[in-house]
Amino acid sequence: MSTTEIRDYKTTFILDLRDTEDDASKVIADVSEILKSLGASVDSGEDLGLKEFARAADRRFSQGHYVEVYFSGGINTPSELKEKLRLDKRVNRIFVESD
Secondary structure, three states, rough: OOOOOOOEEEEEEOOOOOOOOHHHHHHHHHHHHHHHOOOOEEEEEEEEEEEOOOOOOOOOEEEEEEEEEEEOOOOOOHHHHHHHHOOOOOEEEEEEEEO
């Protein structure tokens, strides 16, 4: 099996935009640029809007802004994306699914 195998991914982000002036479209653009720098091709990005959490870990953060980004990339792309966004205060959670 080759290490250059390309797969399709759906990534869901929960954003915490309370302490920033950025909106969801700015975050989608930033994530798209990061993915392109990793050699992935971004298919689309979708703003799912603000949603309440079923169970909030922090009562001051009871809702989050959900965003989905669809992309194609190598096997290591999801872990590299998570590493690049690890210190980004706007991103609260990252979920990656492979198609």
